[in-house]
Amino acid sequence: MTSVILVAAFGLLGAFAPVPFVALGPGPTYNTLGEEAGTPVIRIDGQRTYPTAGHLNMTTVSVTDHLSMLGALGLWVSGRYALAPREVYYPPEKTEQEIEQENTQAFNDSQTDAETAALHHLGYPTKVLAGTVVTGSPADAVIEPGDQLIAVDGKPITDPPALQAAVAASKPGEQVRLTFRHGDEPERTVPVVLGTSSDGRPQGFLGVGAVGRPDVPFDIKISLADVGGPSAGLMFSLAIVDKLTPGELNGGKFVAGTGEIDAVGNVGPIGGIPFKMTMAREAGATTFLVPAGNCSEAKSQAPDGLQLVRVGTLDEATKALDTLRDGGAPPSC
Known part of the structure; x- marks a missing residue:
């Protein structure tokens, strides 16, 4: 009788006990x-x-979560699935909703x-926008995310690397003239004094993460x-x-x-x-x-x-x- 109870207990454990893996x-x-x-x-x-x-x-x-011991073993034995630590895909410091939101955003x-x-x-034209603006940076008092970046000291910003190149030879404390457009407003040129980056780079720090976006009169929708x-x-x-x-x-x-x-x-x-x-x-x-x-x-x-x-x-x-x-x-x- 005892052996039967143990077999039943292990069977229930394998069928329902979760394991820290995903398939x-x-x-x-x-x-x-x-x-x-x-x-x-x-x-x-x-x-x-x-x-x-x-x-x-x-x-x-596919990522299969909430596996039991027997379920995980069955998927692995099939040869069609691999098991991985659950924490890699579902970090314990984040909720499942937060992870889903991050995946959707990506x-x-x-x-x-x-x-x-x-x-x-x-060959369609593109424009360069301020994707991110670092809080407290020199750019923070001047532009907002989504503003179009047009030029730095008269040098056209035609793609994101062009913004980096425009300040590559600068030093903290130097002033540059930033030309940008906010929404449908006319473009503006304002002086900006460059700061010092937190990672110790020698060039001046503007505090803008540039992104390229199409500048076309038609829409593309991915569903x-x-x-x-x-x-x-x-x-x-x-x-x-x-x-x-x-x-x-x-x-x-x-x-x-x-x-x-x-x-x-x-x-x-x-x-x-x-x-x-x-x-x-x-x-x-x-x-x-x-x-x-x-x-x-x-x-x-x-x-x-x-x-x-x-x-x-x-x-x-x-x-x-x-x-x-x-x-x-x-x-x-």
């Missing part, structure tokens, strides 16, 4: 050229668009960067619910480029991929690429765009029948797809 596995994949729930994933209003075909799929990783920021990168790639994180950026950018240019960027084929992208088109590495490749191949993809920083990992775990294409920038990605469409061999991992 990572293949998540949903979405065609950025298509629709979800009857709504275009990417819609462009106020500008001519061109027909597209095939797929440019973004990929995701996804929204990635959409903005994807739009900016795509339009920059296509995709229940997805978080920044890793869809590359595929969003490619879909925007495809819709705004004649012809089919993917040659009508099933291309999938992943990668974080910044506003000037640099593609950064991401996590979970084995799971993303697995789901992409199962969905029908024959080509997968891999951030250069993920190539070693991807090459060692790529599913059969999935061609890996190495990309470090949006320009490289579009050139690789052009090469594929023309029957050539793009850079591989």
Whole structure:
């Protein structure tokens, strides 16, 4: 009788006792050229668009939380999932709501960067805005987040690095003339005395984090619910480029991929690429765009029948797809 009770107790413990792990596995994949729930994933209003075909799929990783001992063991034994410490994805100092908000914000920021990168790639004009203004900094008394940065000492600010370059040779205590525009108001030029940065850098400190944004008379809307994180950026950018240019960027084929992208088109590495490749191949993809920083990992775990294409920038990605469409061999991992 005692042994039966112990077996039952261990069975209940395994079935219901939580473990400090999450399971990572293949998540949903979405065609950025298509629709979800009857709504275009990417819609462009106020500008001519061109027909597209095939797929440019973004990929995701599923994170399964609140696992029991038996549940975690079952997922791990399946070979389709990996276990990771829960605290990596759900830090104990944050609530689940805070983590969800952060993931949603990262996804929204990635959409903005994807739009900016795509339009920059296509030669559309961009403007530079004050993304952040450090409280108490020299700029804090002059401008607000969202103000357009136009020039420093007459030097045009055409992209975020241009702002850094404009003060690179300055010293704390020097005065610069900052030209900016607040909302729809006329542009203004005001003197600003540069301060000292907290990290001890020798150049003068202005206290502005600049961001590039498209300066176009049309709207791009990305609609995709229940997805978080920044890793869809590359595929969003490619879909925007495809819709705004004649012809089919993917040659009508099933291309999938992943990668974080910044506003000037640099593609950064991401996590979970084995799971993303697995789901992409199962969905029908024959080509997968891999951030250069993920190539070693991807090459060692790529599913059969999935061609890996190495990309470090949006320009490289579009050139690789052009090469594929023309029957050539793009850079591989």
